[in-house]
Amino acid sequence: MNRTEEERAKRVAAKKYVDEYDAGSCVKGIFGALTGALAGTVPWIMFYGAGCLTSWLAILTVILASRGYDSAGGKKTILKVLIVGVAAAIGILAGNIAGDMVYVVSDGNMAALRREYGVDVIGFYCVTLGTFVKTQLLRLVEGLAFAAFPLIRVWVDVAREELIVKRLRLEVEKE
Secondary structure, eight states: OOHHHHHHHHHHHHHHHHHHHHOOOHHHHHHHHHHHHHHHHHHHHHHHHTTOOOGGGHHHHHHHHHHHHHHTTOOOSTHHHHHHHHHHHHHHHHHHHHHHHHHHHSTTHHHHHHHHHSOOHHHHHHHTHHHHHHHHHHHHHHHHHHHHHHHHHHHHHHHHHHHHHHHHHHHHHHO
16 A cells, blocks of 8 residues: 555545544434433432442443443534533433422331321422422432542543544645
């Protein structure tokens, strides 16, 4: 293979890489990220129901949301960081609320609620809505603090890939 054939092969490979980068859909990515984040709520609920600290599982939620975004064919832009972050926040909130429900229903806590307040789970949350909202917001902030670490990594990876694609586009345009 001479030099011109090698350069042409590199340009073809670069064009293919750029075309693959441009393919994808943010809508597909949103559904994939939400699916991944909600998959991250399963261990969250299990650990929460067992009475363990769950905030560190936000790391897993972000990783699964990012993998879900990629596997669903999400467009590789900086929007990925925002979409994955919002999906992770939804997953964290869903895990906390579902974990609360599991905790209240298990271990005879439901009977204690009925004896003490005369209400069931939904009634309990309506009676103590202010406390419930404050608690969920605190847990959400706590989870997002843990989620920041892998989210920064997602941002760095997206930014790096965007730089690579810009360089490859310049090479393809030279043709």
